[in-house]
Amino acid sequence: MASLQNPSFEGRILPADHQLLIARITQIHVSITKLESLRPSKQVNSLFTSLVKLCMLPSSIDIKTLSEEVKQMRESLIVLCGRAEGLLELEFATFLTKIPQPLNNLNLFPYYGNYVKLANLECGILSENGVVQPKKVAFVGSGPMPLTSIIMASHHMKSTHFDNFDIDEAANDVAGRIVASDAEFVKRMKFLTQDIMDVKEKLGEYDCICLAALVGMSKKDKMKILGHISKYMKAGGALLVRSAKGARAFLYPVVEEYDLLDFEVLSIFHPTNDVINSVVLVRKPIV
Structure with missing residues (x-):
């Protein structure tokens, strides 16, 4: 049975849908790490939108069961998401302060x-x-x-x-x-x-x-x-x-x-x- 195990998951046999999900998330993580900046742009927005849609799919995956390699990738991804989220909020917040009645235009975010x-x-x-x-x-x-x-x-x-x-x-x-x-x-x-x-x-x-x-x-x-x-x-x-x-x-x-x-x-x-x-x-x- 060892030949059927996915080596990237330290010998555990993960369900196929979990393996596919992690592979797709890992691919997006690699693309995000290659970005020159996390400031809002067409490329940045596209990558994070794809990531969010992927992570919102119903899934029973439990992060405690993942390999150390995948856990480290996840921790890196959370930090990158946090930075990108902060930059997106800052850009929109700065924009709102330059228009009349910013509180009436929050829905632009x-x-x-x-x-x-x-x-x-x-x-x-x-x-x-x-x-x-x-x-x-x-x-x-x-x-x-x-x-x-x-x-x-x-x-x-x-x-x-x-x-x-x-x-x-x-x-x-x-x-x-x-x-x-x-x-x-x-x-x-x-x-x-x-x-x-x-x-x-x-x-x-x-x-x-x-x-x-x-x-x-x-x-x-x-x-x-x-x-x-x-x-x-x-x-x-x-x-x-x-x-x-x-x-x-x-x-x-x-x-x-x-x-x-x-x-x-x-x-x-x-x-x-x-x-x-x-x-x-x-x-x-x-x-």
Whole structure:
């Protein structure tokens, strides 16, 4: 039987559909690594669109079962996706700041509809678990296009104060200029340039903390961040974590239930539509 095994998977016999999926993703990864720049362009957009469509196909693939070689390729791909996503958001956010009423033109962003669906899903899960109209919310990793915070603030949490944390000062500057045209948003939405690992007692102010998918791209970093937030957030506070399942895990980091032993797990939801991120809601236990 050894001759039938695929050597790139360290002796494991993967189902044919999994082998084909990995081969196609690997091919796209090779093409992406050869790009001179990840800034939006016809070639960049085409490659990442193909990758996303491929990863959205229904798949039972489990990244834990993959070879070290494929795991390393996946980690590289997540970093590349994160950079490309950041550059795409920055380009559109900068464009929006140059036109009148940027908040009325958010739908020009190509993935705006996905953000609306994800924010609606997350707010629905929060509401089902008793987190309704929280007084203060922290969004960690808000980026230059803080779409989740804006959608939540305008459609779901109309009296909530949002603190958006990002490590990138340029991203926060552009994001701040997007909301600057709305006096009410300026009052309710702040942008703070800080590494969340340096934020301590302040984390205890929030009723709910949202952690963007690309904050902590490696498992080690994600676990450090989750541990830090757990230590300083308020008892009884909610933490919303974005994750991924199946082939979507080639785009975003995965958070498993066993990674959240410091918390009470309230809900885990894996979408099957064009929303890519899974949503995990946990609560810090009240001692």
